[in-house]
Amino acid sequence: MKSIVLNTALEDKIAITELDVPTLEADEVLVKIHAAALNHRDEWCRQGLYPGLKDGVVLGSDGAGVISKVGKDVDESNIGKEVIINPAMNWGDNQAVQSKDFTILGMPENGTLAEFVKVKFDRIHPKPTSLTWEEAAALPLGGLTAYRAVMVQGKLQNGEKVLVTGFGGGVAQFAAQYALATGATVYVSSSSEEKLGAARKLGAKGGFNYKKEDWFKEALELTGGFDLVIDSAMGDTLGNLIKVTKPGGRIVFYGATKGNPPELDARKVFWSQIHLIGSTMGSDKDFGKMLEFVEENRIRPVIDQVFNADDAVAAFDRMKSGQQLGKIVISFNR
Known part of the structure; x- marks a missing residue:
């Protein structure tokens, strides 16, 4: 074979x-x-x-x-x-x-x-x-990873504001689709204007080019902050993600492609009661639920x-x- x-x-x-x-x-x-x-x-x-x-x-x-x-x-x-x-x-x-x-x-x-x-x-x-x-x-892999990050660990609710970073890859694509199907207002980030445009066509409200130094200021001014952030990069990006997360909000990360964060604004995290949540793939139960969700919402x-x-x-x-x-x-x- x-x-x-x-x-x-x-x-x-x-x-x-x-x-x-x-x-x-x-x-x-x-x-x-x-x-x-x-x-x-x-x-x-x-x-x-x-x-x-x-x-x-x-x-x-x-x-x-x-x-x-x-x-x-x-x-x-x-x-x-x-x-x-x-x-x-x-x-x-x-x-x-x-x-x-x-x-x-x-x-x-x-x-x-x-x-x-x-x-x-x-x-x-x-x-x-x-x-x-x-x-x-x-x-399978991307769909399951996104489902656990968004629905299980992120506990996304209808009407919340979501930021999905690094749009274009498989997991981020699914995360955005799942959030949209749940009734969330979805924003994405990418270094590619083409990918930001594709996200808007998919239903995202807007997008931010994370290569711009002050992208987080634009995001805060436009949205007021996010209830849920889905990320796989970490590294030196975490500081800006904390800045755009609402008090009581959640940051779920399913990877660390940029490595460990060089520093953590611990005071901002504890005072705003922000949840930092790790996630990876998912259980057999998650896989079954993911398939049901995809079928019910006609996600392609x-x-x-x-x-x-x-x-x-x-x-x-x-x-x-x-x-x-x-x-x-x-x-x-x-």
Whole structure:
């Protein structure tokens, strides 16, 4: 089967190669992948910036396809069903936080960037009927991460004002869509005027170019501050996020791509009773709720570009460039 694997000995750090179709354990199913989507973690693996890297592992966490084979403990009536895959594994029983055994499909275990992938049957969910294969493939990791950040950790309510930073990436795109569907007034930030314009077309009230030194002053003057801020950068951006958060507001961050904040205005945080909340992917319960929310609100993932599997290097380079607007998808069906 055609597979896209990590190979750090190569200049591109990934290889398109042929692997054997996986054999199944009793509680597993084999999914013939129609489409898979990239996440930043895939590019971080390619750059050697992810823990526990192993050459030869099939990358990819997002995928949608058809069940082609089942293990002996899985009912054969599932063969032929159209499904998407929950890539979050071993969350555990505590809804508040993942277990120490939590992992994500695609490293260190083989992921979705292949013609076939084997997963536990409990990782499988029906493909939303309203979505194309490419849209369904784009949903799992980013959609789940955004749902937990906005709805579970952020506890967003109708009528609140929300700022989603770094609009253009998959999670931020979903966060904005979920907030809009909830009835919030949504603003975004980006360094790209094109992406700010795209957010407005999606329904955002406005946007701010975070490259402008005083963008936070513009935001405060225009909005009066935000009830909820969704962020993945942290670093030296946190100070300005605190400034634009209303007293009693929440800042939920699901990443720290700019590293740890160099300083924290602790007095502003405690006096304004601002909540700083960490978030990551989500539980199995969150995944089910996310799918229901997407179906009920007819949310369609924004697709940046679809590549053939043979053009995987170009797809990864697109991710690396940071120019994408929405999800980058790799098709195994073209």
